[in-house]
Amino acid sequence: MARYILLRILRAMLSVVLVVTFAFVVLRLSGDPALTLMSPEAPAEVIAAFRKSWGLDQPIWRQYLDYFGAIARGDLGISMRDGRPALRMVLERVPATLALTIPAFLLKISVGVPAGILAALHRNSRLDRLLMAGAVAGFTVPSFVLGLVLVLVFAVQLGWLPSGGQEGLRSAILPILTIALGGAGVLARFTRSAMLEVLGQPYMRTAAAKGVPWRVAVWRHALPNAAIPIVTVIGFMVGTLIAGAVVVESVFSWPGVGRLLVVAVSSRDLAVVQCILLMVSLTMVASNLIVDMIYGVLDPRLRGGGGRG
């Protein structure tokens, strides 16, 4: 078990190093920030001073190490447009994003999982087909289309809800629905196939042969076993809480991290972009690590041979 945990932590750390390296490499490959940012007519000494203040006059390996050092200290650079620390700008936006993604997360679980279980228990029935058609529609309709159609119906035609902005609860309803519906579709499909796999297991037949009522067998044997992969997938979704609303926030002009990212990308505010990139990947890596650990506890088979995972 210790070996399993250690290996996972090592792999997670490696991922973080890779992400930081990636950010560094793209940052340097993208050209000289001094030239992209300053006006072409800027005098040479101004450009030189700018490069010195950003550490661009150092050798590349030195810049790389300094970059790691700065990130470790939480210094993610200054927004080139705003002049404020990038990290602070991003952190300010996190609550607004979580206000959308957490309710959406709960909603997609409470719709997706029961729908998947129901479909699996009534396999190939009309209900199953209906639910799965809904699920496929849920994740093949792009979120911006779904969002705009909801706006068209509920804001423009019916006038029940605002089409965007941040007027508290009412304006959060449509974006939350938009995020939740797609995720619920994915989850429903996954839950269904996990359930079907468990229902086909020999122990289900044994339970039936022993005379265990179907309902009890489903509750006692099928659901706990199907829960393992489902919990894993839900765990991976936790990692997307910060990043999962880029498009939807833009549709509804919601002032969250995703909107900030889009604006930063189009104005090429590199410090903010790299800050979001690093933060999102850190959350992803951390949540994947936690899921791996929980998985190791839930499913003893994984702990065994070590290298096979």
Next chain:
Amino acid sequence: MTAPPKRRTPIPATVLIAMGWIAVVLIVALTAETIRPYGITALDLRARLTPPIGFGGDLRHFLGTDELGRDVLSRLLVSIRVSLLIAFSATAIAAVLGTAMGFLAAHFRGPLEQLVLMLIDFQASIPFLILALAVLAFFGNSLLLFIVLMGLYGWERHARIARGLAIAANAQGYAMAVRQLGAGPLRIYLTHVLPNIAATLIVSATLCFPEVVLLESGLSFLGLGVQPPMTSLGSMVGYGREYITRAPWILLAPSAIVVLTTLSVSMLGDWLRDRLDPTLR
């Protein structure tokens, strides 16, 4: 001697409809430049924001016009072409790149395999949209860069599948036999292993395709993908969003095409998967 009749399950009606739709879209994509009634930047300032036919419009602009009086139908046809071109190229790049990486890993094992696995982990650990946005922020945008970037989507899935299947194939009689006969690795992988695992790879590419369409249209919708004057389905929706109250037809037409196309291709992909390779989940 006749072979025993194969039992064929009929193709479900929904899949047939999906195939029909895909065929229509493909024909449109190929002929868009000849069948479009107007140029995509041709302005008809007298007919600005004309609704589609049936909603107060006339035959001249079948699907209406936008704020600048540009014909929605013409723009739609060209958008289909651009979006499909990007999605096809990107899917092809991802499939070739992924398969090559998978084969490399399977052939050399050792450190190279570890490197490939590490890259796969890396790719899988960051949401691709964020990665793509970061690259676009750093490098700016051009159609070529955009296609290459989209081509990085999903390579890791193909790589994983190709590596697993190639390792399995290497241990099978046919690969060993041609190796004994003196065939080089390139020949073994390309003319012997690849055809044997192609079905699985095609299915995995088919399942990837709609996701690339969604990604491309999402980025273009945000204004960070295909840039004007060129148009794509996503950028049409992004443009139409400004006129959602006054002229919803501008965004509804491309939205419908995106939805129908992704839906059709994923239905086809699911069906192919069940038929060709039940082991892929």
